[in-house]
Amino acid sequence: MWSQIHGPSIIACSLSPIGWKMILGLAFFLVMAWYSISREERYIRLFSFPVQDVRMTCPRGEMEKKTTSVQVCTSLWLIPLCVPCSYTRDHPMFLQLNDYFWVKKNPSPYELPYGTKGSEDILLRVLAITSSSVPESIQSMKCRRCAVVGNGHRLRNSSMGEAIDKYDVVIRLNNAPVHGYEADVGSKTTMRLFYPESAHFNPRRENNPDTLLVLVPFKPMDFQWLETILNDKKRVRKGFWKQPPLIWNANPEQVRILNPYFMEITAAKLLNLSMKQPRKIKQKPTTGLLAITLALHFCDLVHIAGFGYPDSANKKQTIHYYEQITLKSMAASEHNVSHEALTIKRMLELGVVKNLTHF
Numbered sequence: 001m002w003s004q005i006h007g008p009s010i011i012a013c014s015l016s017p018i019g020w021k022m023i024l025g026l027a028f029f030l031v032m033a034w035y036s037i038s039r040e041e042r043y044i045r046l047f048s049f050p051v052q053d054v055r056m057t058c059p060r061g062e063m064e065k066k067t068t069s070v071q072v073c074t075s076l077w078l079i080p081l082c083v084p085c086s087y088t089r090d091h092p093m094f095l096q097l098n099d100y101f102w103v104k105k106n107p108s109p110y111e112l113p114y115g116t117k118g119s120e121d122i123l124l125r126v127l128a129i130t131s132s133s134v135p136e137s138i139q140s141m142k143c144r145r146c147a148v149v150g151n152g153h154r155l156r157n158s159s160m161g162e163a164i165d166k167y168d169v170v171i172r173l174n175n176a177p178v179h180g181y182e183a184d185v186g187s188k189t190t191m192r193l194f195y196p197e198s199a200h201f202n203p204r205r206e207n208n209p210d211t212l213l214v215l216v217p218f219k220p221m222d223f224q225w226l227e228t229i230l231n232d233k234k235r236v237r238k239g240f241w242k243q244p245p246l247i248w249n250a251n252p253e254q255v256r257i258l259n260p261y262f263m264e265i266t267a268a269k270l271l272n273l274s275m276k277q278p279r280k281i282k283q284k285p286t287t288g289l290l291a292i293t294l295a296l297h298f299c300d301l302v303h304i305a306g307f308g309y310p311d312s313a314n315k316k317q318t319i320h321y322y323e324q325i326t327l328k329s330m331a332a333s334e335h336n337v338s339h340e341a342l343t344i345k346r347m348l349e350l351g352v353v354k355n356l357t358h359f
């Protein structure tokens with residue numbers, strides 16, 4: 001699925017120079033044709049981007065592609081032309097203990113949030129008390145139809161709850177509640193992505209007994225928070241931009257640590273942020289865009305709901321479905337939400353993801 005967004009730019013394929021020239025020529029033609037056809041909104045059907053089925057059937061062949069290879073597709077005179085390209089799914093979703101037991105052959109080149117360089121020791125300790133496995137119930141799914149639920153206000157009074165709960169996998173974010181909002185957002189939560197400052201949810205009330213609580217690490221202190229809270233050690237208050245919970249009633253067996261690889265590719269490939277001096281760039285992906293990236297790797301079909309910020313001139317519009325705060329609260333947030341909106345729009349246009357609410 002990933003190759004359908006970026007085509008040849010993400011996955012390195014070995015093609016002869018003539019092959020590449022042909023593809024470039026064809027790409028030019030493709031753009032021209034796309035422009036004329038897209039206005040009639042028919043281009044998705046004609047081109048080789050397989051549109052995600054608006055019904056809930058599994059896109060044909062997706063599971064086979066996962067285990068074998070994928071193809072980079074373009075078109076020749078509107079006839080699909082696909083180039084086989086080797087692709088390995090060698091990025092586990094969650095960090096695992098045995099990767100930190102021994103000196104790694106390929107150590108991470110980046111520090112958090114894009115890699116684990118420098119955090120190896122604390123990781124050894126937190127991975128010893130958490131788990132890294134994808135539960136069998138998810139691993140064995142024949143088809144993973146996923147809903148990524150953003151925290152946006154447009155979910156309010158949407159009555160989307162029943163539809164969201166029908167997905168095989170429902171990904172939620174931060175402290176977004178379900179209790180009291182079931183009719184609009186559903187109650188199923190397969191995974192909840194969060195960081196210490198956003199862990200202000202009641203793990204038992206807002207989740208299901210088997211919900212995976214997935215820590216998105218942004219800084220080494222995030223691992224330290226997890227270690228102290230799960231081991232009930234003395235809490236550390238300094239080093240967080242907002243006070244994280246001091247009591248957190250979660251089962252360590254449900255806790256996972258997201259592989260920073262997904263943050264790296266969200267930043268580098270979707271937002272074109274430079275990875276050369278990541279510390280200097282005070283911009284990072286939102287948790288929602290990260291979750292979409294993760295879902296595109298992991299799921300056969302990705303639908304989103306609750307994404308989309310108000311226009312920057314709209315100072316009064318609340319941004320969440322569950323609380324009365326406006327864009328002003330995000331002034332120091334280090335996100336570029338208009339850039340992200342363009343990225344999401346592009347994915348929607350290509351049919352790579354489908355939106356359940358309006359965008």
Ligand SMILES: CC(=O)N[C@H]1[C@H]([C@H](O)[C@H](O)CO)O[C@](OP(=O)(O)OC[C@H]2O[C@@H](n3ccc(N)nc3=O)[C@H](O)[C@@H]2O)(C(=O)O)C[C@@H]1O
Nearest residue numbers: 150151152173174198286287288289307308309319329333
């Ligand atoms: C003040 C502040 O820092 N706010 C940030 C909050 C805050 O830290 C947590 O809610 C705390 O619990 O977290 C963020 O995001 P937040 O928790 O608001 O929302 C989760 C994701 O939903 C998508 N979203 C949200 C609102 C909206 N109107 N449109 C949307 O598309 C976004 O993709 C967003 O990522 C975050 O983690 O990304 C980003 C926000 O900038």
Ligand SMILES: CO[C@@H]1[C@H](O)[C@@H](O)[C@H](O[C@H]2[C@H](O)[C@@H](NC(C)=O)[C@H](OCc3ccccc3)O[C@@H]2CO)O[C@@H]1CO
Nearest residue numbers: 195197218219239240241242284285286287332333334
């Ligand atoms: C996904 O990002 C999360 C959230 O959406 C962001 O708003 C938040 O940004 C904070 C940023 O991570 C902090 N940087 C560090 C290194 O901690 C930044 O710190 C400045 C600061 C420090 C101390 C006291 C107040 C502010 O603050 C940003 C928010 O204002 O990051 C979230 C993930 O942690």
